[in-house]
Amino acid sequence: MNAIVSGRSARALIVDGESLKSFDLDDSSKIVPRRRSDLPHLFGEAADLRILEDTTIEAVERELKMDCHFTWALDLVLISLDSGLEDDIREEALEQLEELFAEDLTVIRNSIVIRVENVLYSEPLPEDADLTRAFELCGDHALHTVTFLQRLEESQWLIEKINQAWESIPTKIFGDHENRKIFKHTAIKEGLFGNLVRSIILNPSDGVSTFLLRADRKESVQQLLNYRLVLQAWTTPLDEVINQYLEILATKNRHAEVINAFLEQIDADIEALIMTFMDEVEFEPGDDDTSLRMTKYSQPQKSTQGANEDN
């Protein structure tokens, strides 16, 4: 039995010999017999059709659910970043996203987050994406979403450089423009953009080699024309990018050290101030034994320091 699933239309088509049946995610128990003439309308203009071969109904259901969750998560991220939408809708999108990410983490081990990243890491965020407000709208418990958005924000520099490196690959290496398009689509679908960003972040010095080793093993990539040449042409200019990235990290670390030292100094100063303050304050037991009353600044006219200042 084979099947076609589309997360965008939340529908699966089961192809078993000559028999065609479909079901929707909303009610997977309702299996509808289909005719060939239904096919053009079954998925609308959905372009995310995925073919599953030698599969079972249970596996189709599982894959459909995963594809739906991925599509919804991507939509919800874009809605949450959309400055043209009202805050309440963006906030609701962030809440839904948190639920999807939380379920993803426990049930399907982060695959949705990674798939969404694989798409979002293929291009830098456009100018109309509003990350700042998205952070503000995240609720107190939106831990997964905040982490996701932070990673997205912190990766922007690298995403831009990796994208520039991709764009600089001469089309003749792909063969022609059509092949170039197909290669990029496969690269996104197989997570090459996402993997490259994540590999460099995880290990800047060896990230590219790790990435190349993994990419080289992917069957769908191996089927693409000149795939090794393309991967090489893509990653060669990244040596310079990684050097810059390491410098940025070092600068960030230095800044972090300076900031930490500064904060430590502030902490020490505050502590010293408190100690001085405590030394100069008298506490008196109140009427009941548990209450303490500060007396020094409640009677400033009697203070020596105050008297001196008056003079």
Add this chain to the structure above:
Amino acid sequence: MPDSIPCADCKNEIPQPATSCPHCGRPGIFWNVIQANDDGERAELQSRYSAVKADALARGTDGPLQNFEDAIASSIAVIARSEVDVHRLANSSRQLYATYYQQLDAGVRLPDGDEWDVVREITDSLLFPKYKEHMRFAALSLDGIGLSNYGSCSIALRDDLIAHRASVVEENSVLFMERHGIKISRNADIPKGFKAIWSERDKLCVAKLARHIDSATTPNKYSSLLLKQGTSPEDDEFVEVHIFGSITVLTMAKITVTISHSGPRRTIMKALKAKLAKHGLSIAE
């Protein structure tokens, strides 16, 4: 249907599928409307219409039939599409969405080459000889709901933006060709009186449906008389609307979604509504 018509202004010949006179440049040529407005077509339609009206009078159902005709005069053209299509439409103008949706766009698509499409292609070639790529299809509706076999979102079109370029045919044009046994030839013999210009769609509907109207036909039954949802596209019963030229988000008056959602899909739908509202378009659920 002639291959060309004389220009109303410069009198020179305008060949199909030109939408303006190639000689004097005067615009506004919609070939489907010209075809439906043909004297022979209109005379045949008038004859069918008069016959059913006379029959209704004889049966004492002329009153209900007139009520039906009056209601049909305000019917609208509705295109049914999936949520996916509406989503694409609503988001196409925002760079944020376009950037990332584009990345997923090169996916697999189902082949269209089934028997129905072959028949559709032949029908379109016969009905719209040199301009079939300009034609858009809709169904006539009274309640704003279209043919659900084509999707759960019914897109009602603005009358003022299509009336001048729309025509109607009595039923699904593919089935019409089959039912009338029309043979494929250069000069196919297509029976007249089964299509109408937009302003005469009420006459066509009366000619088609008068036999179903009697004193028990109350206005709440008009909608389902005009458009009956089938279990598959071949089983749908409706009056087909042909619209010449493009349709944009601004051509649309209202979208009705016939499926309600919960959870993430509800939020996505809410965002969709907000985006379409910016184009003055409302979504009803």
